[in-house]
Amino acid sequence: MIPSSRNRCALQIFSYSKGIRGADKWGSSWFHWCFNWRGSLYYRSSRRVGGTDEAPAKLDALIYTLMNPAMVVNIDLLMALFVGTLFYLLRYRKATPIPPTIATQLQRGCVLLFGWMGSMLPTMVVYRSGPIYQYLPGLFFAQALSALSFDLLVPRGAPQRVGAALICVSLIMAFIYWSPWVYALELTPKEHAARRWLPAWD
Amino acid sequence: MHYGKFANWVLTGEYFFDVNPPFGKWVIAVVASALGFDPNVDDFEKPGAPISSSAQAFAGRAPAAIFGSLTVPVFYWLCRKLCLSEVSSFLGAAFILLDSMHIIQSRMIMVDSLLVFFTCVSLLCALLMWDAKQICTLKGMKRASQDVVIVAALLVTTGVFCGLAVSVRWTAFATPAVVLAVSIFGIPPFCLSPLSWQEVGVLFASMFTAYFGSFDVFLLTVAKSGSGNAFMSPEFQMCLEGSQVYLDAEAAGLSTECRMSVWARFAELNAKVSATSCLRQCCVIYIVFEYVGLLDFSNMP
Numbered sequence: 001m002i003p004s005s006r007n008r009c010a011l012q013i014f015s016y017s018k019g020i021r022g023a024d025k026w027g028s029s030w031f032h033w034c035f036n037w038r039g040s041l042y043y044r045s046s047r048r049v050g051g052t053d054e055a056p057a058k059l060d061a062l063i064y065t066l067m068n069p070a071m072v073v074n075i076d077l078l079m080a081l082f083v084g085t086l087f088y089l090l091r092y093r094k095a096t097p098i099p100p101t102i103a104t105q106l107q108r109g110c111v112l113l114f115g116w117m118g119s120m121l122p123t124m125v126v127y128r129s130g131p132i133y134q135y136l137p138g139l140f141f142a143q144a145l146s147a148l149s150f151d152l153l154v155p156r157g158a159p160q161r162v163g164a165a166l167i168c169v170s171l172i173m174a175f176i177y178w179s180p181w182v183y184a185l186e187l188t189p190k191e192h193a194a195r196r197w198l199p200a201w202d
Numbered sequence: 203m204h205y206g207k208f209a210n211w212v213l214t215g216e217y218f219f220d221v222n223p224p225f226g227k228w229v230i231a232v233v234a235s236a237l238g239f240d241p242n243v244d245d246f247e248k249p250g251a252p253i254s255s256s257a258q259a260f261a262g263r264a265p266a267a268i269f270g271s272l273t274v275p276v277f278y279w280l281c282r283k284l285c286l287s288e289v290s291s292f293l294g295a296a297f298i299l300l301d302s303m304h305i306i307q308s309r310m311i312m313v314d315s316l317l318v319f320f321t322c323v324s325l326l327c328a329l330l331m332w333d334a335k336q337i338c339t340l341k342g343m344k345r346a347s348q349d350v351v352i353v354a355a356l357l358v359t360t361g362v363f364c365g366l367a368v369s370v371r372w373t374a375f376a377t378p379a380v381v382l383a384v385s386i387f388g389i390p391p392f393c394l395s396p397l398s399w400q401e402v403g404v405l406f407a408s409m410f411t412a413y414f415g416s417f418d419v420f421l422l423t424v425a426k427s428g429s430g431n432a433f434m435s436p437e438f439q440m441c442l443e444g445s446q447v448y449l450d451a452e453a454a455g456l457s458t459e460c461r462m463s464v465w466a467r468f469a470e471l472n473a474k475v476s477a478t479s480c481l482r483q484c485c486v487i488y489i490v491f492e493y494v495g496l497l498d499f500s501n502m503p
């Protein structure tokens with residue numbers, strides 16, 4: 001027979017803990033990760049470069065962990081297109097039989113999709129939130145699924161080369177624009193503020 | 203420089219406790235040491251504090267950079283094994299190459315780039331293994347012994363890398379779960395028919411051996427008293443040279459022999475890691491386990 005005091009203690013701790021969310025200042029909910037909603041500040045330094053005592057001019061250097069915004073947009077779009085294509089082809093499979101090659105790729109994509117969801121499961125069920133770098137295992141599956149979705153939806157040959165080139169240009173441009181937050185390059189506070197495209201990127 | 207102090211402790215052999223499994227920290231320490239990292243120079247107490255020399259910073263950060271860099275071609279190869287075109291595979295690799303978060307994690311003394319690398323390699327090995335298995339199945343009686351050896355080697359390799367991925371961080375568990383699910387149920391197009399139970403057994407045993415082996419290597423490496431003593435049971439602390447329990451026994455003229463087997467220490471360390479990781483949400487499970495005596499590892503064979 002379990003002592004009642006232990007029961008009460010266990011129940012109290014359970015009811016206390018079930019509502020707790022992460023104490024990490026830079027944590028965000030798991031569904032925020034998919035949209036690059038909030039990053040993690042790793043490093044900040046500030047240096048005065050002139051100005052007056054009332055309005056000092058300074059340069060700040062940050063290392064702010066954030067996914068490449070262009071990559072996030074492309075991946076989310078490609079994943080959504082994959083899921084939409086899957087639903088459409090399954091829904092109308094009697095009217096429009098699915099070619100075997102496409103069916104094979106859809107099967108591969110479904111496995112990657114389940115891998116992505118499985119990667120998020122510990123955070124969805126247990127941790128509920130965490131810093132964005134905990135999304136990396138899920139991001140790996142998302143990147144693979146996005147590449148597969150691109151291969152599935154864009155015809156091979158010139159269309160794929162053009163599409164991939166456009167996406168790569170967007171990735172490169174976004175990377176260059178936010179590279180000060182990767183390499184801790186000094187910028188004015190105004191330039192840093194211009195890069196905070198979402199309110200939670202603080 | 204988050205894991206710098208862990209690397210110091212691994213190289214000086216001092217026991218420490220962390221909410222994540224120890225393999226990633228061990229790899230960082232070993233690779234950094236090979237590149238000239240000195241554990242007695244910087245204490246890494248304050249994140250963002252200057253490092254003593256550029257050579258020390260290079261050696262400390264190189265392991266994450268090496269694994270982060272290697273992930274890109276491995277991911278390209280993985281996309282090709284998913285039967286994607288060269289252009290699509292290049293695009294997939296570009297996602298990793300130009301991801302700011304991946305680059306930042308590869309420039310720090312952190313284990314996340316190792317996590318992604320081992321996840322990537324384990325899935326790639328699984329794809330190679332399923333392909334080899336399909337070739338064996340299609341050849342039927344005409345298969346050569348070489349084909350069987352290749353399948354067996356890839357089974358073990360896949361299991362090992364899956365186990366090592368989980369022993370970097372438990373958040374990598376989805377990859378071994380996918381590999382096991384595809385192998386057990388024979389999910390097309392990866393695996394046209396389920397693997398035999400012997401093959402699944404070899405796969406699972408390889409995973410577990412790699413996971414257990416990583417803890418074993420860690421426990422052998424950090425055999426001295428350190429900052430992690432207080433988290434462990436007195437029996438566990440007896441196995442740490444110089445711990446208070448060890449010194450008290452020595453002063454009293456008692457035996458200082460470590461009576462806990464490596465299995466028991468592995469089990470206790472995993473229980474503590476899981477309890478600490480899930481403490482906020484699952485502490486009631488820990489309390490129940492402790493109450494009914496499931497967390498008493500001192501009598502384990």
